Amino acid sequence: MPAVQETVEQVRAIDVDQYKYGFVTDVEMEVAPKGLNEDIVRLISAKKNEPEWMLEWRLDAFRRWQTMRDPQWARVDYPAIDFNDIHYYAAPKKNAAPKSLDEVDPAILDAYKKLGIPLREQEILAGVQTSKVAVDAVFDSVSVVTTFKEELAKAGVIFCSISEALREHPELVKKYIGSVVPVTDNYYATLNSAVFTDGSFVYIPKGVRCPMELSTYFRINEKNTGQFERTLIIAEEGSYVSYLEGCTAPQRDENQLHAAVVELIALDDAEIKYSTVQNWYPGDSEGKGGIYNFVTKRGDCRGKNSKISWTQVETGSSITWKYPSCILRGDGSRGEFYSIAVSNGRQQVDSGTKMIHLGKNTTSRIIAKGISAGRSNSTYRGLVSAHRKASNARNFTNCDSLLIGNKCGAHTVPYIESKNATAVFEHEATTSKISEEQMFYCMQRGLSAEEATALIVNGFVKDVLQQLPMEFAVEAQKLISISLEGSVG
């Protein structure tokens, strides 16, 4: 593992409490007043020049949200959120619909550069990166730029911000938005429906294999701001797309809320591969600050033989609450969930997936790896269900937890429901600790305690890392080691 050495050096170079992406970018921002009410919802919609139906949709969501309460069932603990103490809209002033990169505030471009996200197409083409990746960069509440749009358009692929899609392709948005995650789905999804500000929109036409990786990079910068993004991906019959999202935020003492909704729709024979490398600011080692990551992600395998796979590497956020799911509606459809959740310090993770088998001959596979260190707590929560008509549904679940140290916890909460006698569900779960014997063995061969831990952890997560697009697997591997910095000892 050539990255091990490199990882260890990187890890040594930073302090326990130092989060690499914790910088703040100084940009002139336009910020809506704090608080949540119908006026704010109208303001967001107006800022985005949305069609009337969208505003109505938002207001309807807002009214419903007011009657709901936050979910209490997750194994996470945090003080009540004051939703009136949050800004729901924050956008860089200079970013009034930039036509090219030159019109984007250089400070923002610089921020993405620091994060290692190339936004200048010519730089990418000049070989800064080994393969081409189109990027949609979302800064607080707005998308600042989307690269390779023209080249993608040649293939018929639409890749733009959801705000732009609402203006340019309202019929597509109207047809699909809320069709996977209904407005009333859950507290945070409903909140998102009312106040979502930006996010990405992807449309892959029939029979097209998207010519490059698509990715969105989310950055929260402004203080006391919530980020509510909405992503919608539609893969028409026989198409394919691989999409990756990344996220970071500055280091702050206050908690910030991130409540996103992601909807995927795969029609007949289509395939969507969705990868996440989540590295929101996790708070310091005492649990101060950090992002509350309350996210609803769901994919609908609407067509026959369609396939949706979720791969996630979760190292950030002070609290993670997310269950990327698949609705296996089409006969012969397939859902996959590969996850690595790393928690350290005082982080709390309650994450997993739902595989809802509705169609015949549907299959799903879940591989979840949780690594807990420090005083963190990690829970895998998953539902696998087969409905009455889902004959021959198949699921394989494997949940492994690895504990480092004595003060962390790992929990597995699987729910399995089958209403069809021909369904076959398999569930395997293990919890292990990096044993002192293993550590001694590695150290006897000359590896330091940190190198030994990195090696054992890398071995533990290997099955999942292999599912990530190549370019990101190495990055993810480094991220995991950095997150575990200070856990040995």
Added chain:
Amino acid sequence: MLEIRNLHVQIEDKKILDGLTLTVNDGEVAAIMGPNGSGKSTLSYVIAGKPDYEVLDGEILLDGENILEMEADARAAAGVFLAFQYPLEIPGVATMTFLKAAMNAQRKARGEDELATADFMKRVRAGAEKLGIPQDMLKRGLNVGFSGGEKKRMEILQMALLEPRFCILDETDSGLDIDALKIVSEGVNALKSPDRAFLVITHYQRLLNYIVPDTVHVMAHGKIVKTGGKELALELEANGYADYKTLAA
């Protein structure tokens, strides 16, 4: 090469080594024999630096330098190698990856450059071939699903690649059939050199037919109770450990 002086060791308040003194010279193959519970494995762990053992008194000198304060990885870089009686499994980490990480970690600790990948591969392949280790085993998780014999061969391969100065073989013969025993022994014998020494820990004389010792030490109740030439092993085989058990008590 290695000098142990008056070593007293306990674990969880139980005394295991009780004033053990032992010298192994450059180029020497020393065998330690003794009944179960005499402290043989503890001795190997304490030399290699396993935590949990409390050293109450005494010292272990490697080339004149006390290594007791050193972490296990530093001792490894200084040239101590322990072939485990029960090698550990590291799931998901290919043997090849592990070997490379270990070799480079030691080289780095000694201030040497990392091995070029081509050079590394060449060494591993050659070493594996000598020990009859199939190439595809090198791609599998280290020791995962290996048979007892395969694990022991892998230990010897690691020993060959890491080129330690002081090699401890902890009951390497346990769980080996006669063919595997021969291969492993040949592997060890090939590594004999004037500036390398071996400490061979075993219950049985059988292994010493293949790895012929220069000296044989009998251990009982945490100390060396008798030292002799290779003929001592044969004597033990014939008479058993009964005499020594009472002798030390």
